[in-house]
Amino acid sequence: MRERLPWIVWAIAMLGLGFTAYLGARNDSFSAEGPFLVIAMTMIAGYSTIGALIASRTKGNPIGWLLMSVGVGFLLGGMTDEYLTFAYRRGWDDRALTTFIGWLTNWVFLALVLPIPWILLLFPDGKLPSRRWRPVGMAILASSALVAVASILAPGPIDATVSPKPANPTGVESLKPVIDLVLAVAGTTLLALGFASVVGLLLRYRRSRGEERQQMRWFVAATGFGAALLVGAIVSGLGEGGDTRPINEVFFFAFFMVLAIGLPGACAIAILRYRLYDFDVVVRKTVLYTTVALLLIAAFLVFAVVVGQAVIEANPLAILASIAMGLAFWPAVRLARRVADRIVYGGRATPYEVLTDFSHRVAGSYAAEDVLPRMALILSEAVGAAQAIVWLRVGDELRPAGLAPADRAAPGAVRSHGDLLPDLPGDAAVEVRDQGALLGALTVSMPANDPMNASKGRLVQDLASQAGLVLRNVRLIEELRASRQRLVAAQDQARRKLERNIHDGAQQQLVALTVKLRLLEQIAGRDPAKAAEIATQLQEEATVALDDLRDLARGIYPPLLADKGLPAALEAQARKLPVPVAVEAGDLGRFSQEVEAAVYFSCLEALQNITKYADASEVKISLARSNGQLSFGVTDDGVGFDTASVSHGSGLQGIADRLDALGGTFEIVSTVGVGTAINGSVPVAEN
Structure with a gap:
């Protein structure tokens, strides 16, 4: 009902305005004061319509009702003058009724119109500039009330345009000096308060x-x-x-x-x-329906003037005329819709058009170099932004993946903290999520003369809600591309490492064995004792070379892992480390080769990082199987590090890639001075 009441008052005011126009035409007022009456009627319609819009859509903001009171006040004044003129010219005998109407409207008009300074004080949020302005507002109301009461008690004729003017039935002749003084003081006070309200408005504007x-x-x-x-x-x-x-x-x-x-x-x-x-939607509908009505009225008037009254009165032609008017309705609606959209949205597309265009233009195109710049362009055009950016989350950072206009400089990547949206450059930033996961963000930077507002913010939110699936697909493509690059790099690195280990280790040992064998061949006959000593050395060095080759083979895929399983293979590696390592596994059983290899090499990578960086005194490896998951943890009591400021190296990224390939998860928990825990899990079959 709160939303309907202003429009009920507005409808009554428009009926009253139409009645006033009818009386003005009957009184021949338009020929005498046509321009003034047109301006006055425009004023009444403008104040009433704008006031109804505001009052119906804003709760607790009195500006709408104040604007409507001004429109209704001027309407009462004009309608009373026209009615009194109409009644007096026709010599109606019920002068008591006409006098009462004139008397009532005279002071009600003042009470409704005089608080105009309140509008200046409250614009645009319906609140005073500060608490210090409250006495000014109360003084405006008090002065307006004094003027209205003084007008009720003022003796003499009522202020009306008719002659003779009716006498004020409530005037008190004995109070005339006091009333004149009150009117002079209150009127002057209202004038001063009006200028004070202008000052308040200027101060508010200066702070805005x-x-x-x-x-x-x-x-x-x-x-x-x-x-x-x-x-x-x-x-x-x-x-x-x-x-x-x-x-x-x-x-x-x-x-x-x-x-x-x-x-x-x-x-x-x-x-x-x-x-x-x-008011985008409300104003658009108001402009739409008003434009349709005006177009149809204009079409009917043109038809009536061109065709003539005789044709309209002929029944067959009247039917044809009705059909023609009906056929003209839909073109009028389309024209009115374009006019309304132009007035409300300017040169930009409507929100519906933006969302529809977005769906059509990104359909079937999921390449990051194509779809995300398109999305940024649509976003920029939709809100009139100076710059729009589509951010894509890759790993632990947000990267600018789409930019509009494309010739603007792109900002750098921004590191994300968990699943929270970090601070991004721009006037507005809206996160893009799909199934609760942060996938990216949309940011806009607005020009100074067209700042961000609530309707534009909602449009960005709507675009962000549609962009979730698109960003998920693009991110998967980007992650797949990045993982392929890491896979190729890891393979190349593994080959180089294997080549280096063979060249610097087993190859050099075999070369040394070859040299000593030649020496043994040369001295075998001359110095049997020396030959026996060299033979013993050759046996020891051959054993060392064989062990090194076995270690290289275990690095590719250890035989112990294939024969005995995870606990035994990890315990064998733990015995080689300079730090005490405890392996807690229990009765795990065996798993597929892919699962065991992923967990084994992940634990080895974690142990290697501990040896290099942790400065730990003890390490624990825990393995457990529950609820279809094989989980592992590698914990140390070393120096720890800040996970928010230290990026993952190739080793940790390799762990993440191994587990992700099997549908597993990976987590690092570290505290400076306490230690680090690397935890992961992979799905396994129950049997």
Whole structure:
């Protein structure tokens, strides 16, 4: 009901405006004061419509009702004048009724119109600039109430345009001096408070920033211009002894124009251009239906003038005319929709068009170099951004993967902390998630003259909600590409390591054996004792070379792992380390070759990192099987490190790749000065 009540009042006001126009036509008022009446009717419609829009959509903001009160107040004044003129010209005898209507409207009009300074104090958020302005607001209400009460008790004729003017039925002749004084003091006070409200508006504008400043700009300009015109009107009327100079009339008429059209027009610009109160949908529908009605009315008037009344009265042709009007309805709707979209969204597409265009343009294209720049371009065009960026999460960082316009410099990658969105450059940043996982983000940087607002923020949110699946597919492609590169690099590194170990180890040992065998051949006959000594050395060195070759073979795939399983293979490797290593496994059983190899080499990589960096005094390897998962943990009591600031090296990345290939998980928990725990798990069959 709260949303409907303003529109009920608006509908009544529009009916009253139509009735006033009818009375004005019957009184021949348009021929005498046509331009003024048109401006006044525009003012009433403008204040009432803008006020109804605001009152129906904002809770706790009185600006809408204040604007409507101004429109209704001027409507009551104009309708009463036209009605009294209509009644007096026809000599109606019920003068008591007409007098009562004129009396009631006279002071109600003042009570509804005089609080205009309140609008200046409360614009745009419906709140006073500060608590210090509360006395000013209360003084405005008190002065307005005094003027209204004094008008009720003022003796003499009612202020109306008819002659003779009806007498005020509640006027008290004995209070005339007091009432005149009250009217003079309260009126002067209201004038001063009005200028004080202008000062308050200017101070609020000076403190405003961004979107609020853009919303207030036109309203402040109209208010300042109107205040200057009012000062000019007052100054130009001084010292004339009651006579009116032409320049004074010009100032007052210009002031009335600003009051009638400037203030509601400035509110309309703030709503349409800068999304004040977030009225996109409501304003679009209002403009749409109003434009359709005006187009159909114009078409009917043209048809009536061109074809003529005689044709309309002929039944067959009237039917054809009705069909023609019906056929013209849908073109009128399409034209009105384009007009409404142009007024509300300017040169940008509507939110529905943006989302539809996004779905069509990204369909079937999942290459990062194609779809993400398209997404950034759509986002930039949708909100009018100076720059739009699509961020893609790869590993533990967010990278700018799509940029619009493309010629702008791209920012660097931003490290992410867990599953939380980090601070990203731009005026607005919206995370993109799919199934709860952070996949990336959309950021926009707005131009200074078109800041971010709630409607644009919702549009970015809607695009982000649609972008989840796209970013997931793109990230999978990017991760697959990166993993392939790491796989190739790891294979090359393994080959180089194997080549180096063979060259520096077993090959050199075999070369030395060859040299000593030749020496043994030369001295075998001359010095049997020396030959026996060399033979013993050759046997020892051959054993060492054989052990080294076995170690190389175990590095490729250890035979002990294939024969005995994970616990035995890990215990054998643990005995070779300079740090005490405890292996806790229990009765694990055996697993597939891929699973055992992945866990074995992951644990070996963790042990190698501990040996290089941890400075630990003890290490524990734990293996467990439960709920279809084989989990492992390698824990040390070493120096630890900050996981947020230290990136993963190739070894840890290799662990992640091994486990991820089997659908497993990988986690590092480390505390500086306490130690590090590397935990992982892979799915295994229950049997």
